[in-house]
Amino acid sequence: xxxxxxSPFDILPYIVTAIAAFVxxxxxxxxxxxxxxxxxxxxxxxxxxxxxxxxxxxxxxxRDLAKRGARIILACRNMDTAKQARDEIVEDSGNEAVFVKxxxxxxxxxxxxxxxxxxxxxxxxxxxxxxxxxxxTFKKTKSVDGIEFTMATNHYGPFLLTxxxxxxxxxxxxxxxxxxxxELYRLASVDLNNLNxxxxxxxxxxxxxxxxxxxxxxxxxRRLEGTNVxxxxxxxxxxxxxxxxxxPFPLTIPMGIVKTFFKTNTEGAQTSLHLACSPxxxxxxxxxxxxxxxxxxxxxxxxxxxxxxxxEESAKIVQLTPKDPKI
Numbered sequence: 407x408x409x410x411x412x413s414p415f416d417i418l419p420y421i422v423t424a425i426a427a428f429v430x431x432x433x434x435x436x437x438x439x440x441x442x443x444x445x446x447x448x449x450x451x452x453x454x455x456x457x458x459x460x461x462x463x464x465x466x467x468x469r470d471l472a473k474r475g476a477r478i479i480l481a482c483r484n485m486d487t488a489k490q491a492r493d494e495i496v497e498d499s500g501n502e503a504v505f506v507k508x509x510x511x512x513x514x515x516x517x518x519x520x521x522x523x524x525x526x527x528x529x530x531x532x533x534x535x536x537x538x539x540x541x542x543t544f545k546k547t548k549s550v551d552g553i554e555f556t557m558a559t560n561h562y563g564p565f566l567l568t569x570x571x572x573x574x575x576x577x578x579x580x581x582x583x584x585x586x587x588x589e590l591y592r593l594a595s596v597d598l599n600n601l602n603x604x605x606x607x608x609x610x611x612x613x614x615x616x617x618x619x620x621x622x623x624x625x626x627x628r629r630l631e632g633t634n635v636x637x638x639x640x641x642x643x644x645x646x647x648x649x650x651x652x653x654p655f656p657l658t659i660p661m662g663i664v665k666t667f668f669k670t671n672t673e674g675a676q677t678s679l680h681l682a683c684s685p686x687x688x689x690x691x692x693x694x695x696x697x698x699x700x701x702x703x704x705x706x707x708x709x710x711x712x713x714x715x716x717x718e719e720s721a722k723i724v725q726l727t728p729k730d731p732k733i
Contacts, residue, residue: 440643440669441697443470443679445686450475453530453578454682455571457481457509457564458538460488463586463642465495466675467535471682472499479528481509481520481538511538511563512549514724521570530578531571533682536564536585536619542608553723554604560615565622566724572635573731579634580688583626584681587619587639589696591707596621598712601719617707618716620694625713627692629733636691638681641701645674 449471459468459480468478472495482488488506495504507523510516524531540559549558568583575581594613597603603611623639630637680698681687693700706712 440673440676441680441699442673442676443684443698445680445684447683447685448475449683452532452683453477453479453528454533454535455479455481455524455531456535456537457511457567458483460484460491463645463671463674463678464535464537465491466671467537467678467682468504469495469498470675470679472496472501472504474683475501476532477503478505479524480504480506482506483508483510483512483538509538509567511560511567512540512551512553512555512558514551514562514566517563517566518570521567524571525574528574531574531581532578533582533584534568534571534575535678535682536568536583537678538563539586539612539615541612544608546604546608548604553602554606554608554611556608556611557602557615557618560612561618561622562720562724564619565720566726568626569724569726569730569733572733575635576633581635582682583623583635583637584678585619585623585637585639586642586678587623587694588613588616589641591617591620592704595706596712596716598715598719601716601723620703620707621713621716622720623694624692624708624710625717626733628710628713630691636687636689638687638691638693638695640677640681640695642674642677643669643697645669645671 454471454476456464456468456471456478458464459478460482468480468491472478478495478501480488480492482491485506485508492504492506496502507520508516509520538559540556542556547555549555551558553562564585575583590613594610594617596614596617600606603614606614620639623637627637677695677698681695694703695701
């Protein structure tokens with residue numbers, strides 16, 4: 407079998423070369439099929455809020471929109487890194503209209519304080535981008551409100567913030583709500599009988615929260631019909647960003663290999679940018695996008711009865727009051 411070689415190990419260089427060639431070609435294919443925003447639309451006069459914009463794809467989304475002339479509000483939990491990001495974006499874009507406001511999506515009080523500040527200082531809101539996300543692998547944590555931390559940050563915080571800012575979005579219409587979800591929703595299902603799963607594995611709950619993001623978007627779009635406010639969600643791709651910093655050793659070893667196939671933050675921001683400013687999605691609502699194109703969803707995640715139930719229970723968990731804006 408190995409007559410052409412003195413030993414089986416002689417074939418090793420050929421195997422390594424073949425694997426390297428395959429990896430290179432596959433990475434080239436991924437880059438070739440990566441969606442990219444095509445519009446050069448100027449966004450001067452537009453006010454945009456981006457949550458979690460101090461790093462990762464949120465930061466790159468903010469950078470691009472600042473270059474387009476938009477007024478940007480970086481809504482972040484870590485004010486030190488947010489201010490650093492702000493200075494970098496201003497220097498890179500030449501746009502001084504980039505502002506930092508404190509927002510901890512895991513805290514309902516912080517969400518309400520942030521929204522109150524926005525309503526006091528801003529006369530319009532053209533685009534709200536729910537970009538911030540949190541992921542933990544094993545460590546189980548509750549928010550200050552007693553809610554499982556991943557769900558509090560990734561679903562309940564955005565749910566509450568949308569309600570509190572909806573009147574400003576309607577006043578500013580046509581306006582857009584963009585929700586960063588993930589294809590990883592396919593690995594989980596929202597348990598409508600346990601919407602505060604404090605005893606569940608946090609790594610799995612990240613997938614659950616992404617499912618909730620999509621269900622929220624679909625129901626939000628349905629409720630916003632006729633208002634000229636659109637709501638769409640997206641899969642940014644697998645991104646080599648800070649969201650993976652909580653992966654523990656030794657899982658970091660295979661993750662390091664897998665990450666070589668991930669998109670850069672700039673590539674990952676493209677679909678968010680597409681939904682935020684492309685003229686071709688004007689009036690489009692209740693859709694899921696991947697690589698700047700509309701993509702299909704599973705039948706389970708598209709069940710509007712389940713989406714409505716999640717909405718009703720979420721309203722209770724974030725303690726919406728009769729004085730809060732209705733959607």
